Amino acid sequence: MHIDEIDTPAVLIDMDRVEANLARAQAYADANGLPLRPHVKTHKLPEMALKQVALGAVGITCQKLGEAEAMADGGLTDIFLPYNILGAAKLDRLAALNDRVTLAVTADSAETVAGYAARFGKDAPLKVLVECDTGAGRCGVQTAGQAVALARQIAAAPGLIFGGLMTYPPKGGVARADAWLKEAKTALEAAGLPPETISSGGTPDLMKAAEGSVTTEYRPGTYIYSDRMQVALGHGTLDDCALTVKATVVSRPTGDRAVLDTGSKALAADPAPAPMRGHGHIVEYPDAIVQALSEEHAVVDLSACDARPRVGETVRVIPNHACVVTNLHDRVYLIRGDQVEREARITSRGKLQ
Ligand SMILES: Cc1ncc(COP(=O)(O)O)c(C=O)c1O
Structure with missing residues (x-):
């Protein structure tokens, strides 16, 4: 797939x-x-x-x-x-x-x-x-x-x-x-x-x-x-980050704003590690800033971007904190390049006791 x-x-x-x-x-x-x-x-x-x-x-x-x-x-x-x-x-x-x-x-x-x-x-x-x-x-x-x-x-x-x-x-x-x-x-x-x-x-x-x-x-x-927090702390680069959250642009209410379908329940709300800004790094639009999250929406500031996504486009977001993202999802897709090897169920997810 x-x-x-x-x-x-x-x-x-x-x-x-x-x-x-x-x-x-x-x-x-x-x-x-x-x-x-x-x-x-x-x-x-x-x-x-x-x-x-x-x-x-x-x-x-x-x-x-x-x-x-x-x-x-x-x-x-x-x-x-x-x-x-x-x-x-x-x-x-x-x-x-x-x-x-x-x-x-x-x-x-x-x-x-x-x-x-x-x-x-x-x-x-x-x-x-x-x-x-x-x-x-x-x-x-x-x-x-x-x-x-x-x-x-x-x-x-x-x-x-x-x-x-x-x-x-x-x-x-x-x-x-x-x-x-x-x-x-x-x-x-x-x-x-x-x-x-x-x-x-x-x-x-x-x-x-x-x-x-x-x-x-x-x-x-x-x-x-790895994740943005580790990169900010000096461990490797964004190119080492293996976990991304795939998201869809569900709205473009203004020229400078996009909204993704990944809110705090999919991307986690950990704050940006200084000197980074926003709730994640959008791989395809590196100058975009994920400026606010509600539960099911991510509001993205596109004002610094030359190219801008259209409604329905998908993007991949490197989160600030990968471990919390893992705990929010039932499964992950293990991929190589652009191919899915398979799905894996996250068996320890939510095991808080
Ligand atoms: C007790 C303990 N050991 C090891 C780790 C691993 O830390 P890191 O995620 O920075 O590798 C953690 C992280 O929370 C921890 O709480």
Whole structure:
């Protein structure tokens, strides 16, 4: 099938670009002896995850339990879930998943560890890493001392195994994260609890990830598709972006305005990464600005464009944030050039619990 036959709005994945993006990252990881554990939140497709593992990834990372269950159903066998899992319902599901795959989770509080410790026993122990806030300002213990205290609590629980340290580093913050983790590693070694794994990750720093001297695993996610945000942060160019949203021009109310059938429910409403403008990059009209989104409409400012689209024309839009787009659609079209190889159902889409 030709891509012209795909109805809109629809997500197209350029497989040549996917393969180039994966190969580039894996070559860097191999050259620097840094195992990759890709985050699947970008594609949410077991077949892409299997491709990443076949290329050399040591396993995968999932953000949500439901996402991890769908990946296990899809044949993935080694899963890191860097999240505080809380509450009886989720802990039961976590135990069931732990019986099916090689699994590790994180904790950044005594309460989370206590929940794991109460649910897991010696017969099927759970591996737990301590999440560290190395500057990103999200989850994570705040000091090396707190990391040691939590590691001790984990190691003392019969049904838990202390697995090491995990961080989601500040963007552009390899050195800062590394200094933090090095101090925590030294403190843990002094406490008799050397961390087996030190997991860091993020696409913006992927191609300098090996500068993190204590990192033992790296978790890039968006690198597989890339998007405008990653390009703005310095990772590759728009020509590396594999995910586009195909859209139809449904209206041309004025000479300077076009309206596409991709609103926030198809393109996602993440703001433009500076210095870029607008809610996406229209490949065929690079000077156009997607200036506003409502749920099912994208309003495009054409005032800077020489050529302008007509009603009924289709275009392809590189979104600001590919991962959120993936979560909005039931399926993607895997393409090569202008041919559709096939459709793939996004099995982890919407698995928010
Ligand atoms: C815990 C964790 N690890 C890894 C990643 C991957 O980051 P990126 O999409 O920048 O590659 C994310 C992204 O949100 C994350 O939250």
